[in-house]
Amino acid sequence: MEALISGAGIAGPTLAYWLARQGWRVTVVERAGALRSGGNPVDVRGPALPVAERMGILPRLRESATHATTMRVIGPSGRTVARLPMSASGDEVEIPRSDLAAILADTVRDDAELLLDDTITTLRQDPGGVDVTFERAAPRRFDLVVGADGLHSTVRRLAFGPESTFVQPVGLYVATMPFGGPAETPSEVLLYNTPGRLVSIHPSRGEAVVAFIFRGEGLDRHAPHEAINGTYRGEGWRVPELLDRLRAIPDPYFDEVSRVTMPAWSTGRVTLLGDAASCVSLLGDGSTMAMTAAYTLATALAEHPGDPATAVHRYEVAHRRLVIPKQRGIGRAAGMLVPATQLGLATRNLGARLMAHRPPRASTAA
Template sequence: MTEQTVLISGAGVAGPTLAYWLARAGFRPTVVERAAGLRSSGSPVDVRGPAARVANRMGITAKLREASTSATTLKFVDDAGRRTGRVAMGGDGGIELPRTDLAAILHEAASADAEFVFHDSITELHQDDGGVDVTFERGASRRFDLVIGADGLHSGVRRVAFGPEQAFVEHMGVYIATLPLAEPPADRTSIVMYNSPGRAVAVHPSRGHGIAAFMFRGAAVPGFDHRDSALHKRMLTEAYAGAGWRVPELLERVREADDVYLDSVSRVRMDSWATGRIALAGDAASCVSLFGDGSTLAMAGAFTLAEELGRTPADPASAFQRYETAHRKLVEPKQRNVSTAAALLIPATRRGLAVRNLGTRLLPLVSAARRLVPTRAA
């Protein structure tokens, strides 16, 4: 049988993982990425559970550990910086590392057997029984046997092949912004988190420098644009007016920053992740951003998709269905828990804050704590 070609949109986490395993299943993968190179977000992400097993089979576990962060504790503080609670982290066998490093390690693993095309994106898809004709923003049109959208929460493939974003993306009442800090925190083993009702700010030591994360409750903003940095700065300034701890200093850094990443905490829900010869993976199919093990789910889902396509390469529809059935079992519990996790880390009232702080001595917040600083969509 002729080697089948697969176009994958997105070179984040799901895309390179899928390319690696598709190549080993006998396919010829091409990865197209809108950015000019690998994404630069250094926000920490987790590789744990099923993703840790995938990484081990890829032979990259040692590299992941070399790039891992040093955070072992989550500390809650008040306006004056006094500790109000503490949670120990780790112990589940997972690896936390900057998303930049994870993407680079996955790209390195896949690049020998996959074509990577940067600074381009898909604008049109036209499929028939034999394949998909793809029009690109910059490059010449090409034809592929299959197309997979692994291009994140704001997936272009999903928009072109399935419909407008608002039909599938649900705002969860929270926004998240991240800002790299030039210097490392004094304590490189602790995430420090400040709360006021409906607002949270965390400083994560990451690797080499800190990351500030702003999480706040808010209704959906009409016409919100996740690429509008000026809008993001205004939203942060308004949301954190009058906040204590280090927040005024961090807001000043926000105002001076060239680029601030801010996005809605969202949940993607779809009746089906495939249509004909086009399918979705990672956050494009089932985003559970902020507290949802996004990178872990992206790697696990990419492996399952490649495995199922390898089983029946001549019948992609059946492979897509088996992949979806299996992977939804991992995704759906995470999607159900988003609101609970938000209530723990971003209590809406002072009473809720007091109960949460007391609960840090009693409740297992570890799984939520390990995903404090979210990433750009996988």
């Protein structure tokens, strides 16, 4: 059996690892000319931790984890509102996204064919397989095609329809950029809010990462400098300094935070995985859900050998149970992260102060 996976981020290499061990011949196609680097730290926790452990990569994830132990919430005046401990129970790993992607890619380096700087241009399936054409590589036929190619998925567009049918903005934008050096306090994540706006400085590992997260609509995601400068002009704290640093970054990551909702993730021998199927990134454990989905799909394919259509249906039914609650919680998470009003911000900050004074809960991790 031959599988084509579009996307070499988190979900794609995780699936490639498990399929290769089941005897599949796996090809991974990635539009970028190199594996992605940069981006905010992400969490690997809950159901993704056993997946990482079975892959033998959990020690490497822990070695590459960030050193952040505390979140410091900063009020509009620049004063510290609260310091909140981050999880110390051992039941999650926070790791730079680029490090997670590199570790996952390394697990399949010798087991999967990797086509960089290429993309799928057409999909045509029949009951026996899927005929695929590429922008660069020669046409080929596969038993299964998996779109693990993110929010702006090519596979989803080709197999299911235009992006606008399935992608729903949640009213937030996010931009990230390197800080330009290490954070002054490598153990603290700094969060600065004014109504409708957030700036964070995360120490990450080595070079810190800056994130601008703000409310808005109708902005051009291909014009990040204009959008960010227009939104944050006149803000206090360290924002003027960070905007100066932004001017030196020619192409910062910038996108609209969105939710993907679809009545079905699969059609015949084509299926979607991770953000392509059910984006909850930034507000819903995107990396954890991606790794978990990949393992669930691989398990279903192992249980239904020679019948990918049945397997992808079983995977979808199982994984939706995890994703749906995450998507339902997006509005509340957005309200906590970026309160829209001064009242909402004051309420959130009061809650942060109260949480800071609670005694720590005993860990229930095994």
